[in-house]
Amino acid sequence: MLTSIATVSLSGTLESKLRAIAHARFDGAEIFENDLLTARSTAREVAGQMHDLGLACTVFQPFRDFEGMPDELRGRTFDRLERKFDLMQELGAPLLLVCSSVSPAASGDRSRIVADLRELAERAARRDLRVGYEALAWGRHVFDHRDAWAVVKEVGHPALGLILDSFHSLARAIPLESLREIDPSRIFIVQLADAPIVQMDYLSWSRHFRNMPGQGELPLVEFVATLLATGYAGPLSLEIFNDQFRATSASTVALDGHRSLTFLFDQAARRLAPRFSPELPSAIKPRGFEFVEFAANEEESGQLQSIFTALGFRRVGRHKSKNVARWRQNRINFVINSEPESFARAYDAVHGASVCAVGVSVNDISAALARAEGLQIPRLTQPIGPGQLVMPSVQGLGGSLLYFMEAGQERAIWDSEFLATEDAGPDAGLVSIDHLAQTMPYEEVPSWVLYYISLFELSKTPVLEIADPLGLVQTRALESADGGLRLVLNASPGSRTLSARFVQGYHGAGLQHIALATRDIIASARRLRSLGLATLPIPPNYYEDLAARFALEPTLLHDLQELDILYDRDSGGEYFQLVSRAFAKRFFFEIVERRGYRGYGVPNAPIRLAAQSQYRDDIER
Numbered sequence: 001m002l003t004s005i006a007t008v009s010l011s012g013t014l015e016s017k018l019r020a021i022a023h024a025r026f027d028g029a030e031i032f033e034n035d036l037l038t039a040r041s042t043a044r045e046v047a048g049q050m051h052d053l054g055l056a057c058t059v060f061q062p063f064r065d066f067e068g069m070p071d072e073l074r075g076r077t078f079d080r081l082e083r084k085f086d087l088m089q090e091l092g093a094p095l096l097l098v099c100s101s102v103s104p105a106a107s108g109d110r111s112r113i114v115a116d117l118r119e120l121a122e123r124a125a126r127r128d129l130r131v132g133y134e135a136l137a138w139g140r141h142v143f144d145h146r147d148a149w150a151v152v153k154e155v156g157h158p159a160l161g162l163i164l165d166s167f168h169s170l171a172r173a174i175p176l177e178s179l180r181e182i183d184p185s186r187i188f189i190v191q192l193a194d195a196p197i198v199q200m201d202y203l204s205w206s207r208h209f210r211n212m213p214g215q216g217e218l219p220l221v222e223f224v225a226t227l228l229a230t231g232y233a234g235p236l237s238l239e240i241f242n243d244q245f246r247a248t249s250a251s252t253v254a255l256d257g258h259r260s261l262t263f264l265f266d267q268a269a270r271r272l273a274p275r276f277s278p279e280l281p282s283a284i285k286p287r288g289f290e291f292v293e294f295a296a297n298e299e300e301s302g303q304l305q306s307i308f309t310a311l312g313f314r315r316v317g318r319h320k321s322k323n324v325a326r327w328r329q330n331r332i333n334f335v336i337n338s339e340p341e342s343f344a345r346a347y348d349a350v351h352g353a354s355v356c357a358v359g360v361s362v363n364d365i366s367a368a369l370a371r372a373e374g375l376q377i378p379r380l381t382q383p384i385g386p387g388q389l390v391m392p393s394v395q396g397l398g399g400s401l402l403y404f405m406e407a408g409q410e411r412a413i414w415d416s417e418f419l420a421t422e423d424a425g426p427d428a429g430l431v432s433i434d435h436l437a438q439t440m441p442y443e444e445v446p447s448w449v450l451y452y453i454s455l456f457e458l459s460k461t462p463v464l465e466i467a468d469p470l471g472l473v474q475t476r477a478l479e480s481a482d483g484g485l486r487l488v489l490n491a492s493p494g495s496r497t498l499s500a501r502f503v504q505g506y507h508g509a510g511l512q513h514i515a516l517a518t519r520d521i522i523a524s525a526r527r528l529r530s531l532g533l534a535t536l537p538i539p540p541n542y543y544e545d546l547a548a549r550f551a552l553e554p555t556l557l558h559d560l561q562e563l564d565i566l567y568d569r570d571s572g573g574e575y576f577q578l579v580s581r582a583f584a585k586r587f588f589f590e591i592v593e594r595r596g597y598r599g600y601g602v603p604n605a606p607i608r609l610a611a612q613s614q615y616r617d618d619i620e621r
Contacts, residue, residue: 001265001279004058004189004237005257006030010250014039014046017250018053024254025376028056030191030237031093036060043090050092058235059132059163059189060088061097067116068106068141074116081120085127095188096124096131097163100139100148108141114154121157132163132188137171137202145169149182161188164227165239167195167210170218171202176226184232191239192264194218196463207241212260214453215446225268228276236261248443256447259375263454280374283457287361287407288484289433291333292514295344300353300584301325301336307583308334310533311516312428312524317418326418330431332516333359333414343382343401350399354586355511357393357401358436360485365392365404375454389416397438397448398509428531429524434517434592435477435486435600439499440509442491445474448509452478452487466605469613470496477600488600498609505585513588521576521593525563528578528591536579536588536611538564566604573597579608588612 003026010017014035021029029050039046050057063084069077088096098120107113117133124131135148142148145164152162164179164187194216195209213220224236238257245253262280269276296304305315308327313334317326322342327334337344337356347356362368369379369392378395391413396402405413440448452458461477471494478487490512492499502512518524528535543561546552550569552560560567566577573596580589592601 001261002027002235003258003261004028004030004235005254006032006061006191006237006239007035008032009238009240009245009257010253011246011248012250015041015049018049018055020250020254022053022055023251024258026055026254026258028058028235030059030061030239031057031091032061036091043087047090047092057091057093058237059095059097060084060091060093063096063098065101065103065106066098066120067101067113068108069101069103070105070107073105078119078123081123085124085129088129089127094130096129097134098131099134100136100142102136102138102140104140106140113141113151117151117160118155118157121155121160125157125159130159130161130188132161134163134165135168137168137206144172144174146174146178152186161186163189163191165191165193166218166220166223167193167206170223171195171205176219176222179223179226180230182230184227184230187227187232187234189235189237190227190232191237192220192224192261193238193240194220208243210240210242211245211446212238212240212256212450213264214260214450220264221267221271224264225271228268228272236265244443244446252447255376256450259454260450262375263450281367281371284362284368284371284455285457286480286485287363289358289436290361290405290410291335291359292355292433292436293335293337293344293357293359294353295348295351295356296336296338296353297345297348298338300348301338303583304336304353310528310531311589312426312430312527312531314425314427315421315423317414317420319418326414329427332430332433347400351506351508351510352586353584354506355400357403358396358511359403359405361407361410362404363407365406368404369394372455377451377455389413397440397511400510428527429518429520430516430591431519432517434515434594435488436511437488437490437513437515438509439490439502439512441503442474442493444509445476445489445491448489449476449478456480456485458485464602466602466609468492468497468499468606468609470494471500473497473499473609475602475605498612502586511587513590515590515592518591518593521565521578521591522559522563524591525565525578529563534581535564536581536608538566538607538611542607566601566607568597568599568601568603570597570599575599575601577601577604582612
C-alpha cells in the first residue's frame with residue numbers, strides 16, 4: 001500500500017508539514033497550492049526537500065473552474081494551466097488534480113467539456129504530465145464520479161484519468177457497485193476522508209467536518225475494499241479539511257493519518273482474504289481490565305489506602321522488591337506504586353496521586369505488541385530488576401501506560417511478583433470494573449478514538465452532549481462486543497466545565513473516574529456508608545422527578561433517596577449509580593449496577609455534574 005496525504009490536512013508551514021509527513025512514514029504528499037504559494041522555499045527547493053525526506057510528490061492540487069468556460073475566458077484558463085504545468089515540473093509533481101467546475105459561467109454542454117479535457121490531456125502529455133479529473137459533490141454540472149468517469153472514457157486519452165475522493169462519493173450516497181464499472185488503470189489516485197453524518201450543504205460539510213478514516217461514520221472500509229477488488233493498486237491518500245485538526249500539531253495529525261490508513265487497509269484486506277493478506281495481526285480482543293495502577297508518593301499513598309479501605313478493598317500483597325502494594329476486591333485489582341526513581345514517581349510529580357497505568361488481559365501478547373508497532377504506538381520499557389517479570393506496555397493516554405497481561409496467566413503473574421499479606425475483612429460487594437472514563441482536551445478526542453478502535457476490537461457509540469452547569473461536555477463510549485472492556489472518553493470545548501477544569505488542574509489528559517460493578521447496589525451502598533465512603537449528595541428534587549418519570553416501588557424510591565443513588569431505565573433494563581466524592585479533585589469512583597442496561601446513565605450526568613460543581617463551590621467558600 002502506497003500512502004500519501006495532502007498538505008492542506010495539516011497545520012504549519014509547508015516545510016514543517018513535510019517533515020511531519022515524512023516522520024509519520026508516508027510515502028508521498030499532495031502539495032496544496034496555497035501551501036506552496038506561502039512557502040519561503042521555491043518549488044525547486046521544495047522538490048529537493050521532499051527528495052531528502054524520502055517523499056514522492058503524488059499530486060499538485062487543485063486546479064479549479066477549468067472545463068466549460070466561455071470563449072472569452074477559455075484562453076485565459078489555458079494560459080493559467082500552462083503556468084501551473086511549469087510549476088509542476090519544477091516541483092516534480094507528475095499529476096494535476098482538476099476538480100469539476102463550480103463557476104456560474106461554466107457551460108454544461110457535454111461536447112464542450114469533453115473537448116476542453118481532451119486538449120488539457122494533450123497539453124499535459126507534451127509535458128510528460130498527467131491530469132486527474134475529480135467530481136466535486138457540489139460541482140455545477142459534474143458532481144458524481146459516474147459522470148466524471150463517463151467524460152474520461154469519452155476523452156479517451158492516456159494522460160487523463162480519474163481522481164476518486166471518498167467524501168464526494170459517499171456524501172452523495174453513490175452506490176459502491178458503480179466503482180466496479182471503472183477501469184482501475186484509469187484511476188490515478190484515491191483520496192480518502194471520513195466524516196460524521198450531519199445535515200448540511202456538501203461544501204460546508206466537506207470544508208469543516210472531514211476526519212480520518214475510522215473517526216467518522218462513512219462506509220470507508222467498503223469503499224476501499226470495493227476498489228481493491230477491482231484491481232486498483234495506486235496510492236491511498238488523505239485529504240482532510242477539519243477546523244479542529246488545524247488547531248492540532250502537524251506531527252499528531254500526520255501520525256493519526258498514517259495510523260488511520262494502516263487500519264483502513266487492514267480492515268479492507270481482511271474482507272478480501274485470501275486475495276489480500278493483512279499487514280497486521282488481528283485487532284486485539286480484550287478480555288477485560290486486569291488492574292488499575294495508581295502513582296502516589298508516601299503521603300498520598302496513605303490517603304489512597306484510606307479511600308480503598310472505604311471502598312471495601314483489602315491489601316492482599318506487597319511487591320517482592322519495590323514499594324508497590326496490591327489491593328483487591330473480587331475481580332478488581334488496584335495497585336499503589338510509591339517506588340522512588342520509577343515511572344510512577346515521575347508521573348506523580350507531574351499529575352499528583354493519579355492513575356498512571358491500566359492493565360488489560362489479552363489472548364496473545366506478541367500479537368498485541370506487533371499490532372501496536374504496526375500502528376506506530378510506541379512500546380515503553382522500564383528497568384527490570386533481578387528475577388522480575390517483564391510486563392509489556394505501550395504508550396497510553398496522557399503519557400500513561402497500557403500494560404498487556406496474558407489471559408490465563410494473571411494469577412501466576414501476581415503470585416510471582418507479590419508476597420501475600422494478611423489483611424482480611426468483609427468487602428462491599430464490588431465485583432469487577434464496569435468502565436473507565438478518561439478526560440482529555442477537546443481537540444484530542446478524535447486521536448484517542450482512533451488509537452483505541454485501531455488497536456482493540458471495539459465499537460463506537462454516538463457522540464452525546466451533556467449539560468454541565470458551566471458549559472457542555474461531549475462524551476463517547478468505546479465497547480468490546482461482550483462488554484468486558486468499556487471506555488468512556490469525555491471532553492469539553494469550553495474552559496469552565498468540570499472536564500475542562502480536570503484537564504487544567506491535572507496538567508493534561510487522564511483517567512477521571514472508575515466505575516465499579518456490583519450485583520446489589522442497595523446492599524453495597526449501605527456497606528460503603530458503614531465503611532465511611534464519602535459519596536456525592538443528590539438533591540431531593542431529583543427523586544421527586546424520578547417518581548414522576550418512573551413508576552418505582554415506594555420502598556425502592558426511598559432507598560435510592562436515602563443512599564443518594566441515581567437511577568435510569570431504557571428498553572434494555574435498569575441502571576443504578578452511586579458516586580463518590582473526588583479524591584484531591586482529580587478522580588472519583590462510581591458504583592453501578594446494570595440490569596440489562598447498555599448505556600452509561602447519560603440522563604443522570606447533568607445531575608451528577610451539578611452536584612459535583614456544588615460540592616466544589618462549597619469546599620472553596
